[in-house]
Amino acid sequence: MNRVVVTGIGVCAAPGKNAAAFAAGIKSGHSAIGPISIIPSEGLITKIGAQVLDFDPNAYFQSGKLALYDRCTQFALVAAREAIAQSGLDFRAGLGVRTAAIIGSGVGGQTTLDENYLRVYGQGAKRLHPFTIPKLMINAPCSHITMEHGITGPSFVVASACSSANHAIGVAFHMVRSGMSAAAVTGGTEAVFTFGTIKGWEALRVMAPDTCRPFSRDRKGMVLGEGAAILVLETRERALARGAEILAEIIGFGATSDAGDIVLPAVEGAAGAMAACLKEAGIAPDAVDYVNAHGTGTTANDATETKAIHMVFGDHARRLAVSSTKSIHGHTLGAAGAIEMAATILAMRGGFIPPTANFLAPDPQCDLDYVPNEARAGQIEIAISNSFAFGGHNASLAVKRA
Amino acid sequence: MADLASEVIEVIAKQAKVEPAKVARETELADLNLESLDSIELVFALEEKFNIEIPFNANEANSAGISFTTAGNVIDAVAKLVDEQKSGKA
Numbered sequence: 214m215n216r217v218v219v220t221g222i223g224v225c226a227a228p229g230k231n232a233a234a235f236a237a238g239i240k241s242g243h244s245a246i247g248p249i250s251i252i253p254s255e256g257l258i259t260k261i262g263a264q265v266l267d268f269d270p271n272a273y274f275q276s277g278k279l280a281l282y283d284r285c286t287q288f289a290l291v292a293a294r295e296a297i298a299q300s301g302l303d304f305r306a307g308l309g310v311r312t313a314a315i316i317g318s319g320v321g322g323q324t325t326l327d328e329n330y331l332r333v334y335g336q337g338a339k340r341l342h343p344f345t346i347p348k349l350m351i352n353a354p355c356s357h358i359t360m361e362h363g364i365t366g367p368s369f370v371v372a373s374a375c376s377s378a379n380h381a382i383g384v385a386f387h388m389v390r391s392g393m394s395a396a397a398v399t400g401g402t403e404a405v406f407t408f409g410t411i412k413g414w415e416a417l418r419v420m421a422p423d424t425c426r427p428f429s430r431d432r433k434g435m436v437l438g439e440g441a442a443i444l445v446l447e448t449r450e451r452a453l454a455r456g457a458e459i460l461a462e463i464i465g466f467g468a469t470s471d472a473g474d475i476v477l478p479a480v481e482g483a484a485g486a487m488a489a490c491l492k493e494a495g496i497a498p499d500a501v502d503y504v505n506a507h508g509t510g511t512t513a514n515d516a517t518e519t520k521a522i523h524m525v526f527g528d529h530a531r532r533l534a535v536s537s538t539k540s541i542h543g544h545t546l547g548a549a550g551a552i553e554m555a556a557t558i559l560a561m562r563g564g565f566i567p568p569t570a571n572f573l574a575p576d577p578q579c580d581l582d583y584v585p586n587e588a589r590a591g592q593i594e595i596a597i598s599n600s601f602a603f604g605g606h607n608a609s610l611a612v613k614r615a
Numbered sequence: 616m617a618d619l620a621s622e623v624i625e626v627i628a629k630q631a632k633v634e635p636a637k638v639a640r641e642t643e644l645a646d647l648n649l650e651s652l653d654s655i656e657l658v659f660a661l662e663e664k665f666n667i668e669i670p671f672n673a674n675e676a677n678s679a680g681i682s683f684t685t686a687g688n689v690i691d692a693v694a695k696l697v698d699e700q701k702s703g704k705a
Contacts, residue, residue: 475652
């Protein structure tokens with residue numbers, strides 16, 4: 214089995230449109246949640262979100278290409294460019310065929326779908342643009358990464374709602390670990406802000422009207438976010454041989470299914486994913502310093518996840534730092550696992566523990582150290598990052614400081 | 616108001632898949648096994664039937680002063696929202 218390291222990180226999300234700006238945003242504890250402004254909010258009950266503001270696609274892409282790029286593809290490409298440039302890998306020099314591109318997304322081209330349905334159903338259009346389908350398809354972000362960088366090995370998109378990116382990174386990790394691929398470009402992307410999609414989320418009755426306050430007393434639910442994060446993975450052997458800077462090492466992946474309710478989380482499923490992850494990493498629970506929690510800010514998730522952490526970590530749960538950076542970058546759904554892994558690795562490298570923003574006061578059902586409101590100085594050696602999706606898909610990743 | 620009460624009870628009974636006669640003001644929704652997705656489907660059904668917006672958040676036991684514990688709570692909340700809408704406040 215190969216050891217698998219991260220040699221590139223790219224981010225395009227609400228707290229920052231590159232990894233350095235994003236890391237500064239996470240460290241600041243300043244929530245990037247604000248009034249929805251990238252689409253008209255008239256007629257919406259949910260009027261807040263974590264948007265990638267001042268994002269000018271023309272600054273990144275030629276207009277001819279943009280006709281094929283949904284907003285979710287744009288985010289993925291921006292993050293992939295940054296990650297691949299940092300890694301220093303050139304996939305066109307023979308490595309491409311031995312490289313995988315595995316990307317997570319919850320829904321894919323929602324903006325394209327929404328705009329085109331509006332045209333045919335709402336505005337009586339007789340025809341749609343010929344690129345409608347290739348632009349909206351959920352695999353498009355992954356395809357465009359392979360095309361832009363000459364990656365000709367296996368590539369596909371993983372869709373498991375809010376666990377998509379953790380599953381994608383987990384699969385990519387296993388592909389490099391097993392030797393099936395020498396390197397992988399992996400992560401997740403989501404661009405959720407369309408009128409139709411937000412109306413759908415409103416109907417679930419889980420959206421917070423004020424802000425996202427994970428694990429806090431008086432939390433009122435989740436807040437949507439958008440963006441992408443991409444990692445470059447490769448064997449440790451290759452990274453060392455070429456003198457690349459190793460940013461972190463992925464050491465474990467665990468996944469389970471609740472096989473229960475379509476929306477309600479379950480303690481056993483969440484605990485099972487974390488336990489499987491630790492087992493694969495070959496580490497004892499007390500080796501973990503930090504948990505980047507799924508922490509959506511709903512009453513159900515945060516209480517369930519807290520119980521699951523107690524179940525897996527026992528007495529060590531009281532010594533762990535646990536935080537939900539969703540309070541800062543919003544719930545980015547199919548991109549969440551990747552954005553949160555980026556936050557975790559960047560914090561590991563920056564010598565701080567990410568805070569849970571918007572925290573008011575402890576909740577009796579949530580009794581761990583959630584690093585309220587302010588980042589804490591401290592060295593994370595080993596962290597796990599959780600994603601627990603609608604549909605009961607649970608996925609945890611373990612990462613170690615390089 | 617009696618008509619509205621029986622109409623609300625009919626919606627609740629349909630969602631709970633029981634006879635309307637089994638639902639009284641005192642009946643607790645939890646006893647009708649209206650959980651998770653059922654309760655938000657009930658909110659949706661009431662909004663559609665009465666053309667109102669019910670500010671219900673599954674994360675709060677008491678959303679915007681509306682309790683959804685008993686059928687009577689639901690009837691009162693719907694009556695209030697229908698009134699508000701008639702008087703132009705909604």
